[in-house]
Amino acid sequence: MTALVASTPAVDTDAIGHAAALCLRREIATYPKPGLVSPVDPGAHDDMNAAMMNRSADALAPYLAALAQAGAAGAGMDRLRAIGIAAEAAMMVATGGVNTHRGAIFGMGLLCAATGFRARYGIAAPLGTIVAQHWGAEILRGPVALHSHGTTVARRHAAGGARAEAAAGFPALYATALPALATARRLRPDDQNAQAVQVLMTLIVGVADTNLLYRGGPAGLAFAQDDARAFLTAGASPRGTGARARSRSTTASSPGGSVRGLCGPAGDDVLRRGARRVTLALLCSGQGRQDRAMFDLFVDEPAAAPIFAEAAAILGQDVHHLVRTAADDRLHANATNQILCVARGLAAAACLEPIGPALVAGYSVGEMTAWGIAGLWSPAATLRLTAARAAAMDAAGGAEDGLGFVRGLPRAAVEALVARFDCSIAIVNPGLLFVIGGTRAQVAACCDAALSQGAATARPIAVRVASHTRRLSAAVAPFQAALLEAQPARPVRGRTLIGATDATIVRGAAGIAGLAAQLDTTIDWAATLEALVERGVDRLLELGPGTALADMVRAAYPTLDVRAVDDFRSPAGITAWIAR
Known part of the structure; x- marks a missing residue:
């Protein structure tokens, strides 16, 4: 691996922290959000309102900047965790003891750290990839709150939750939220609220939200997903009466996990600090x-x-x-x-x-x-x-070298196969599609073995x-x-x-x-x-x-x-x- 060399002598971490806090404010302003606090109503939360949440977002800005600074310095997860604990204490002071943004401190905080790291070294890797590569293992090894909602859901329903999502590089952000944002921008280019609602509803449909699982179990999650799917299918105006009706239908539960995903695409532009978006x-x-x-x-x-x-x-x-x-x-x-x-x-x-x-x-x-x-x-x-x-x-x-591909097996299984047949993984593609290389005879044998282990498809290709x-x-x-x-x-x-x-x-x-x-x-x-x-x-x-x-x-x-x-x-x- 090529050693990283800092390309930017100083990173404007205050701007990153401000941008991240703006992401949180944009999420608060979005309406309708079933079960979640907005300027219109408190959703399922009788202990908070939009004004309180905005105070919380503002209080977190310097800590999110500190996380960006720590990321730029290459800090480990222990340092990030310490800043996160201090941020949580500041949140509690701003809200009078109400937990408004604990999940956002974790998820947005990691994205800020990755933004600082990326700016410092001038790389273009996705923020999620940076999080997974630099802090993923430490995230999974970190302390676990035995009685938290996420831990309870993991035991009851085998759902990964925020820790697993972050350690894996926020796959829901890239597979679900950002593509939904791209679609919403095409459909409603001048309506930022409509774009945010589209992303949130898509996340509710596509993500096993641990808050919904905790409060309503699998039946509650399925109900919320069906309701969000109906919203998307109907194409209701985000501020129309139909939208308000659908918003109220799931207010008994709060999809907090999905709204954490909304914060990422909400800051898609501002985390790049004004860079022109090329589509x-x-x-x-x-x-x-x-x-x-x-x-x-x-x-x-x-x-x-x-x-x-x-x-x-x-x-x-x-x-x-x-x-x-x-x-x-x-x-x-x-x-x-x-x-x-x-x-x-x-x-x-x-x-x-x-x-x-x-x-x-x-x-x-x-x-x-x-x-x-x-x-x-x-x-x-x-x-x-x-x-x-x-x-x-x-x-x-070699004169007999070539490539093949294997689709439908986990990477670990493909790695074991290529090692067995003296081949290598040449290209990692989405959708469990791997290009493999070696001698043509070895590639063919490896593809046959992959099929016997349950690969959807596997065969040599016309590259010599x-x-x-x-x-x-x-x-x-x-x-x-x-x-x-x-x-x-x-x-x-x-x-x-x-x-x-x-x-x-x-x-x-x-x-x-x-x-x-x-x-x-x-x-x-x-x-x-x-x-x-x-x-x-x-x-x-x-x-x-x-x-x-x-x-x-x-x-x-x-x-x-x-x-x-x-x-x-x-x-x-x-x-x-x-x-x-």
Whole structure:
């Protein structure tokens, strides 16, 4: 793992604390919230009101700032816990002894610590990933309140609760809350309250809220979820009479666990302290989905012609003729495959300009495409460096190497399988989808064993190199030397490049070591997608070839607007979709 070096000499932790307190105030102001305190009514809480909760939120601001400062300093969980205890005492003073925000101190406090850490080191990893990696184990090992609501529910109903959610990196925030927020922003772009209500109701439907389980048991949870589902289905106005009726229907219980999830997306913008939200992401495809028609959409486009000419010069043959007539062995050979895939992505992007502001991320060799689209290299330089990448990989790898995939088994089970067959996990995708690498015989045997252990699907794929595994370690140094010699520029204005190895923002030459290291390092594509969603992306376009990445995102984030270039009949149709 690359050692982290501080990129920001000082982090404005007061601004982070203020932003976090604003998140809490936004949650209080949201209405309707079944069973929860709002400016309209106290819900199921006869011991508090909105004014009290706002006092509590204001009292917590300096402690949330202190948590951000501790995170920036790399503090352990003991230090964070001590600040949290002090914050709870300040809350009790502000409220006269009423627990208004204990859960928020824990969840929002960890997010603040992660925000401080991320700002200090200039990384783009999702906040949840930072929490899980740096404090997850300590969270689970920490003291347990034997008679708390969460502990009681864990014993009675085997529900994980706030500790398990935080230790895992807040999966409900990324799988449910942020996609719901993206959808709500599209539907009601000028109504922040409606967006927050949509997120809350989606969380109630999709999360086993421990407060609801404690107060009403499984039947109470099911009732609240059915009621929230009816609200979403009916599409009631958040301030209409229908909404008020639905709000009152579950006031006997308070979905406090769900509202903790609401606080995260409520601060989606402010925790980034005013950064402009870019809503479009371009996904650059990897190998394995090239086909005979992969260039047809752009064959007559003038913007694509120089890219196809450079690819032809490298491959020694017109690329249109090659993809139509080459034998399968030639088409899927690593040196050919990588050039074709990158040429396709570069051509698609060139024909769609001007695209406007966008985040860009690449999957495997697609990261080369992403660097080119972001403007760090010219298209010609991108293709030449891709050829150098393929040559280094072929020289380091074995003639019988390849990749496969396993879907539907837990990561621990896949790790045991790849160890048994001398393979490696190459890419971690959402939805329990893992790409594995090794010799083709070992990959095939591993896939067969995975099927026998209950995998939903598993098979080799048409990639003849063990990318992102230790089998390519000898390729890293020569590829890095070629990258350094090329001297990349900084990304062009309007393009934010997200590195797939560790979901960091790539700003230029400093990212070369990571790009080279991905040849023999597992890629966490699931974390890359989380980073995009966390930054507010609600539309994603896969440049191709193929629709594998778009299909993956649709399955993991069904509320997002996801398309692939191969879904369209013409470049004009794609540009019309982008311009919507």
